[in-house]
Amino acid sequence: MPTYEYECLKCGKRFEVFQKMTDEPKKRCPTCRGKVRRLIGAGAGMIFKGSGFYITDYRSKSYKEQQKKESGAPAPAKDEPKPKPKPKEGAPKAQ
Numbered sequence: 001m002p003t004y005e006y007e008c009l010k011c012g013k014r015f016e017v018f019q020k021m022t023d024e025p026k027k028r029c030p031t032c033r034g035k036v037r038r039l040i041g042a043g044a045g046m047i048f049k050g051s052g053f054y055i056t057d058y059r060s061k062s063y064k065e066q067q068k069k070e071s072g073a074p075a076p077a078k079d080e081p082k083p084k085p086k087p088k089e090g091a092p093k094a095q
């Protein structure tokens with residue numbers, strides 16, 4: 001069952017309600033009976049999506065950092081991925 005998060009417009013209390021998607025949304029705060037609004041996007045799906053983006057971004061960044069470290073080359077001023085031709089070395093031609 002999905003969890004829905006609500007916020008009371010009157011007292012600011014936040015609470016989660018387990019309910020079916022077909023259930024009617026809550027309208028009243030259990031504490032003060034004030035009006036509540038459902039926090040759209042507070043559900044697990046949205047959080048997952050958000051953190052997914054974050055992780056992807058974080059990973060690619062740290063990956064670049066790691067590459068810089070490993071290559072030992074001084075970092076260029078601009079952090080742009082430049083395709084540079086690899087000089088072939090240590091590959092002796094067979095005459």
Ligand SMILES: [Zn+2]
Nearest residue numbers: 008011029032
């Ligand atoms: Zn309230």
